[in-house]
Amino acid sequence: MERKIKYRDGLAKISVLSFAGKKVETPNIAIVVNPNKLIISPEELEKQFKAEILITNAYIISKTPTLREKAKHEKLHRMLNFHGAIMTDSGAYQMYSRGIKDIDPEAVVKFQVEIGSDVITPLDCFVLPRDSRKEAEDKVDETIRRVVSSKNLIPSEREYIIPLQGGTHIDLRVKSAMALRNMGNIYAIGGLAPLLMSYNYKEICDIIIAIKKTIPDKIIHAFGAGHPMIFSLLAFLGCDLFDSAMYSIAAAQDRYLTAFGTLKLREIEEFPCSCPVCVKYTPQELLETDKKERTELLARHNLFVTFEELKIVKEAIKNQELLNLLQLRARSHPRFLEALILLLRKHSTWLEKFEPISKNTPLKYAGVEFWLRPEIARIRLRMSRGYPGKHVFIKGLGVVPVAILRTYPLKQLKESKILAEDSQSPLEVMRQLLKYYYNVDITGFKAVKQDDKVTCVFKNTVIGHIDSTGFPKLTDEGFKILISIYKPPIGRIIVKTQPITGKVYGRQVEDFDPDLRPGQIAAVVDKNDRFLFKAEILIPPCEFQYYPNEIVAMAI
Structure with missing residues (x-):
């Protein structure tokens, strides 16, 4: 597999994955297709909704005689009439949800290869939140064994999903990731469905972060996480792919998806959407259609809002404002917001390492979690460096050196412009900024301010500038002086x-x-x-x- 990264925003990446002659831009959702119950055809998913990847269940196909023979003869792409990437699931979720026991781990992998799947999933053991520690550990060990033993059944041109189980036992998730870290490119976090259904976003955040810290270079797939409400969270945590049948399951239950949650059709008076379905029908008119037509129409709406939110998330990543979007989406549910606050409180100092030194978009205040953001955590982390010169008190941060009020993100605060223009010598400004950005204190130079630009001179040689962005820009000579004073790797x-x-x-x-x-x-x-x-x-x-x-x- 080849991965080309186009944009980054913290852990989130917009990437193009190339494999098996297909291209998939991430973050992306693999739309679940059940050939026995097609509501929207794969051909229409590709042409109208621009779906790049589907997921279908190899176990269901293998247990349906007509489908099994057709898939063997025509292969999946022809059978489904879909030209994008096709991922197959092994039946682990059916074992969990339906209590099915007769799935042969080796046979289901061989069948996926035989029917031409691009991305093949071994049969993992679904760990439930209620499982005891011993039960969870046994299932993790068996999943590891199956993944390893099935690896040699996969042709080199196909991708192999590496499922990571462990339930809410973080150490077992880490154990699974460590044991399988060299097995493939795509790692799927299994067992999330029960946590999502119970709105246990805190546990989901802890699980994904633990896995990202263990295998930071791998492509991460979140199994069963397909509600548009949480796309921004999944992307922020570094997930590249997700899948779900939520669009069809919700439609069958007369439920209407939005980026802020799920609504019951009978309780809606005005559709908060302008997709073709919502423009053509009123909620009452949709309720009056027969069940089959209504299910199809709701499924279409649910797909429109799913792909719309995916585009919104991608645009937010491109503009480096994903966390701004996530702060808004988190207000969809109290436990969602609680999870975001706890996530930032626990992990902002780690997340800060992935944040650029500056962005073109301002931070948006939505609530108390603003002061927990990684960009703010960076300021707090660097306040113990012992700055020369003047300091001021900023609510929410405490005492800070005056010069950093010129820098991102503090320069967006109203009081920053006033305080930064306080009588502070250009020399003091440069010394504070060098301390903040490089943790160095260079003395013996002169600093002169002209308009909004500070120029620093050492023995008649310009060693650096500070422009209106507040960033100290050392010249070659400036860096040579830094190198002569401070040991590597500063x-x-x-x-x-x-x-x-x-x-x-x-x-x-x-x-x-x-x-x-x-x-x-x-x-x-x-x-x-x-x-x-x-x-x-x-x-x-x-x-x-x-x-x-x-x-x-x-x-x-």
Whole structure:
């Protein structure tokens, strides 16, 4: 599988996955298709809804004689008349939901290969929230055994889903991820359906974060998580793929999906949507149609709102404002908001490592969780560095050096402009900003302010500037002075080999300053600490090792 990352926002990525001759842009949802109960045809899903990936159940197909023979003869893509990627499920959910016991783990994998599935899933053991520790551990061990033993049945050109079980036992989730970390590209978090149905978002957040910390470089699929309300949360946590039959299940129960939750059709007076279904019908008119037609129409609406929310999430990632969107969506349910607050309280200092040093979009205040955001956590983390010069008190943060009020995200606060224009010498501004961004305190230079720009000079040589963005931009000479005073890796990316044309690839990096962030400027040096050039960091440095063939920093 090839993965090309187009945009990043924290853990969220817009990527293009290429495999089995197909391309899938993530984050994306695999629409569940049951060939026995087609409400919307796969052909229409592809043409009207632009679906790039479907998931169908290999167990159901194998147990339906006509479908089984047709799938063997025509293969899945022809049988379903779908040209995108097709993923197959093994029947683990049926074992859980219907109590089915007669599924052979090896046979179901062989059958998926035989019918031409692009993405094959082994038969995992579904861990329930009510399972005892011993039961959960036994199921995890059996799932690991099955994944390993089925691996050699998968042709190299197909993708192999690696299911991770463990229920709410975080250590078992980590154990599963560790044991299987070298088995494939796509790792699916199983057993989420019961947690989603009980609105247990806190546990879901803890599970996904634990797995992301264990296998940060893998593509993550959230099994059974297909309500548009939680797409922003899943993407924020770093999930790339999700799937669900929610669109059809809800339609069959006269339920109407929105990005803020599920409504009962009989309780709606005005449709809050402008999709073709909602434009053509009023809620009362839809209620008066026969059951089969109503189910199909509701399924169409549910698909429209599903794909609409997916586009909204992608646009938010592109504009680096996914958390702004998530703060709004979290207000859909009290337990959703509680989970977001707990997530940020517990993990913001880790999430901060993936955040760029600055963004083009402002942070939006929606409630108390604003002060727990990773961007705010960064400020708190850096306040213990011992800053020279003047400080001020900011509500919600405490005492901060005046100069950082010029920087993202504090510069958006109304009081920041007033306080930052307080009588502070240009020299003091530069020293505070260098301390904040690089944790260094360089003295002995002169700083002169002209208009909104501060220029710093050392022995008649310009060593840096501060422009209206509040970011200190060291020149080559400025970085050479930093290198001469501070030991590696402060302010540096250390490379093993000389980068060509100013492009630093992940495989070339030997070490780096752990305080550097995307968008920041760093000195690129060789193993002898010889300055080569200065470069802008393009991806989180903590991810350099996972992207050996990606450009991680570019000379400026």
